[in-house]
Amino acid sequence: xxxxxxxxxxxHQIDALLVTGSAMHNPAMVYLTxxxxxxxxxxxxxxHKPAVLFCGVMERDEAAxxxxxxxxxxxxxxxxxxxxxxxxxxxxxxxxxxxMLLDVGLNKGRVALYxxxxxxxxxxxxKELTPLLPDVEFVGFTRDPILMPAMMTKDPQExxxxxxxxKITTEVVGRTAEYLTHHRVEDEVLIKPDGKPLTIADVKSRxxxxxxxxxxxxxxxxxxxxxxxxxxxHSSGNPADFVRLGKTIVFDIFxxxxxxxxxYDFTRTWSLGYAADEALExxxxxxxxxxxxxxxxxxxxxxxxxxxxxxxxxxxLGHPTIQSDPQAQEGYIHSVGHGLGLHVHEMPFSGAxxxxxxxxxxxxxxxxxxxxxxxxxxxxxxxxxxxxxxxDGGFERFxxxxxxxxxxxxx
Numbered sequence: 001x002x003x004x005x006x007x008x009x010x011x012h013q014i015d016a017l018l019v020t021g022s023a024m025h026n027p028a029m030v031y032l033t034x035x036x037x038x039x040x041x042x043x044x045x046x047x048h049k050p051a052v053l054f055c056g057v058m059e060r061d062e063a064a065x066x067x068x069x070x071x072x073x074x075x076x077x078x079x080x081x082x083x084x085x086x087x088x089x090x091x092x093x094x095x096x097x098x099x100m101l102l103d104v105g106l107n108k109g110r111v112a113l114y115x116x117x118x119x120x121x122x123x124x125x126x127k128e129l130t131p132l133l134p135d136v137e138f139v140g141f142t143r144d145p146i147l148m149p150a151m152m153t154k155d156p157q158e159x160x161x162x163x164x165x166x167k168i169t170t171e172v173v174g175r176t177a178e179y180l181t182h183h184r185v186e187d188e189v190l191i192k193p194d195g196k197p198l199t200i201a202d203v204k205s206r207x208x209x210x211x212x213x214x215x216x217x218x219x220x221x222x223x224x225x226x227x228x229x230x231x232x233x234h235s236s237g238n239p240a241d242f243v244r245l246g247k248t249i250v251f252d253i254f255x256x257x258x259x260x261x262x263x264y265d266f267t268r269t270w271s272l273g274y275a276a277d278e279a280l281e282x283x284x285x286x287x288x289x290x291x292x293x294x295x296x297x298x299x300x301x302x303x304x305x306x307x308x309x310x311x312x313x314x315x316x317l318g319h320p321t322i323q324s325d326p327q328a329q330e331g332y333i334h335s336v337g338h339g340l341g342l343h344v345h346e347m348p349f350s351g352a353x354x355x356x357x358x359x360x361x362x363x364x365x366x367x368x369x370x371x372x373x374x375x376x377x378x379x380x381x382x383x384x385x386x387x388x389x390x391x392d393g394g395f396e397r398f399x400x401x402x403x404x405x406x407x408x409x410x411x
Contacts, residue, residue: 009112009146015047016106018112022116029114033066034067040059042097050068052069078092081096098132113126114144126138151342152348152361153361154363155363158341165256169216169399170401173251175206185245188273190243199241202243216256223252230379231377233334233380265367270404302356303359304349306337308323309336310332311324314370314372335349336351336368338366339366362389363391366387367386
């Protein structure tokens with residue numbers, strides 16, 4: 001949670017955070033400001049001091065909603081800075097950053113960099129800024145030890161925002177099921193009212209429309225993959241493919257709040273009309289493994305333990321896994337889950353990148369998503385729900401939704 005940030009900064013010898021970019025679809029900035037219509041800003045937080053938010057004059061009211069001290073870029077006019085920099089725009093911005101950092105009381109120490117911006121301009125500015133502040137060291141992390149661990153545990157307000165996204169997401173999934181099953185069929189292909197075949201692109205268009213109507217966004221896209229594509233875990237599906245009966249469909253949907261807030265993550269596997277015996281058997285195996293993992297979830301345990309357990313269960317059923325063969329391309333070939341919040345994937349992790357901090361502690365939000373993938377057989381299967389580790393030691397699924405594999409056609 002946010003109250004961990006100062007102690008994490010101290011633990012990792014970081015004197016300040018510099019976060020840059022928009023307050024929309026920019027997790028670090030959203031986390032520290034609460035989000036809002038701020039298209040370009042800089043936030044500086046010195047350890048054990050409140051953050052200061054710098055923005056343009058046109059967005060001062062939006063910035064003020066953050067509750068942070070707001071300072072304006074117009075207090076650092078570019079014209080004299082450009083004159084000082086010999087009309088070098090990059091150097092002028094570096095001079096502005098130097099003055100901003102000095103004005104908040106930072107003239108030495110280690111500054112950790114965050115935010116989502118174009119890397120080229122930022123690199124140029126930092127290259128100019130470094131000699132201007134010789135006692136300041138700018139630091140970037142591959143594995144973030146400050147904001148990501150803080151984000152890992154959610155407060156009640158964050159939980160309610162994710163719960164709202166769960167409701168929206170499952171509403172859209174239900175609408176999608178109804179939409180699919182009420183099409184007429186010719187030669188096992190779903191047909192639209194205009195007589196043309198229903199395509200993956202048509203389905204995704206409806207999904208995006210419904211999400212927008214319900215106040216959500218879909219910046220990462222949707223996985224709606226049929227047949228062979230369902231056998232490749234992150235194949236998003238070929239837009240031109242026809243929607244057919246009897247083919248496995250992996251429907252993985254992970255929208256977020258409008259403006260780039262909290263995400264939800266949810267997957268069901270369907271077969272329209274009927275399913276082959278092999279598909280029915282493999283789907284039931286995935287469901288059994290899912291049920292076993294959920295029943296065994298225990299707090300204060302490493303999340304990676306459940307990845308090992310998932311591999312063990314699938315291997316006992318005769319399937320290859322990335323535990324027995326790290327280069328496997330069929331069978332069970334990904335991790336069993338991940339944290340969820342302002343990122344679709346965040347701590348705690350369960351797979352190869354999991355570390356000591358990736359624990360199932362109270363306040364974490366995680367996905368559980370075992371699957372089997374056989375593109376050579378033109379089929380794939382995944383079941384995914386998102387869970388919250390409650391303070392009482394239990395785990396709560398955010399949204400109930402049926403696990404039906406075969407969806408009967410209703411026309």
